[in-house]
Amino acid sequence: MSELKIQAISFLKQLQTDICNELERHEGDKFFITDEWTREDETGGHGGGGITRILKEGNIFEQAGVNFSEVYGTLPLAMSSKLVGATTPQTFFATGVSLVFHPRSPLIPTTHANFRYLEVADKCWVGGGIDLTPYVLFKEDAVSFHQTLKNACDKFSDSYYQAFKKECDEYFYIKHRKETRGVGGLFFDYLGRDEPQRIEHYFDFVKTTAKSFIPSYFPIVEKRKSASFSERDKEFQLARRGRYVEFNLVYDRGTQFGLHTNGRTESILMSLPPIATWQYENNLAQTEKEKELENILRNPIDWV
């Protein structure tokens, strides 16, 4: 297990660097800043830390954040019980990369990804996912995004893409709006926790999906970055970003967990858009194109 932990940290740190480099390549003359931080454990001792990288007011991205963390300590009893069925508080170790990119252009979708490795008591597992939130929907972009993720999944099992695509649609559901946050992607958790003999397999799977992030997303950026858009497109993007905020603050388990357990607030809430709007009416979609998107968010479809 210790060997896997070392591999996970090393892989995730490199992943953060690779993704930031790729994004900077597209930005040209705008760069990430780097914030290193440490975390106190429950007793005031050393509880790990992280590296938060943020690019603000870029040419293409209004804000892009990529966070690496490596934290450890003792889990509250409720969490220990839920995660590994323990009857006493258990020690834990968690390392992960999470990212959210908020583009300026409503033609480029927002994206979010997360990859993580956990140890609680004598168990370990991996989890993560990648998902896409378009504003002006180009179906071919959603298709190519899903196809790239499916190709990564198919190297491991014929059933993975379908299963984790479904989990993604279910996880990112905004119940009070009766719609998903976006057009989905992959979402998976607890892989290997109850199948210790397969942890290497799942670890490789997470590495492969993580490596598919760049080829799944950046071709869309490249394709859409120079196209012009209307004022209404931007207005619609800002209003839909309001829904993004609603999901993250009301439902997202990672955000809730972080905010309620004294996590580093700025790193957790870097997922929020730089600007969002709310209007009283629920009839957010006005044009045919907007209604087409809304319809898909209300009734997720198969993309590949």
Place this chain on the structure above:
Amino acid sequence: MSELKIQAISFLKQLQTDICNELERHEGDKFFITDEWTREDETGGHGGGGITRILKEGNIFEQAGVNFSEVYGTLPLAMSSKLVGATTPQTFFATGVSLVFHPRSPLIPTTHANFRYLEVADKCWVGGGIDLTPYVLFKEDAVSFHQTLKNACDKFSDSYYQAFKKECDEYFYIKHRKETRGVGGLFFDYLGRDEPQRIEHYFDFVKTTAKSFIPSYFPIVEKRKSASFSERDKEFQLARRGRYVEFNLVYDRGTQFGLHTNGRTESILMSLPPIATWQYENNLAQTEKEKELENILRNPIDWV
């Protein structure tokens, strides 16, 4: 109890009208729209409804919402148990007015108020509160606001203002930001639930505090509405509105309850500002004046 229910509905409906009229008087040529809605109960039957009134893009208010509701049905077991210690799901009736005003000018504070009457099984009680969220702090405005609320409280008991001011500071605490949402006011709940002989007293108390809303808030509007402000003041207001969104979506019990129990989403989320911003840095306060406000939000003070 039935007599009190009739009185409560009648009082709250009139309160909604009075407050909307007062706000329109200040707006001049902008007016509220009215949305009447009905609610389905758990079995698809009639579960009451409400009247939502919204003024959008006003001269003084970017958005102002005043909601009246009158709903009934059966409470889930967990709520029944929590509220009245029941071991089976109980019938309930609830009526209330809630309002949030988001002014354009950062010199005018945002305000929120709520007044409600509830019946669960054979118990009934009242609750509510009024609070103020300034952006550019004028201490004299916070003082006059609190003084008006204190005068209302003092008619009933010497201890009420102090007790309910403290509850307000505690309730509107944004834990992950280590600050309160604003400079407080009053917050009270479950009044009369366990003292049925005093329900009339508490009912009168709620009516009196509700009537103090107009004289506590609108003199501030009148005083500040014509003054000019800087671009930075507006920027700071938008960023602090982000915190307002965080409180409402992460902590507010009414919002959480509404969103998780199939409440009317638009009426619940009319509390959100029309536009809000987030920046990665936590050093939101830049100027001396902004830091003074932040310091008060971190360490609530006595205003009267």
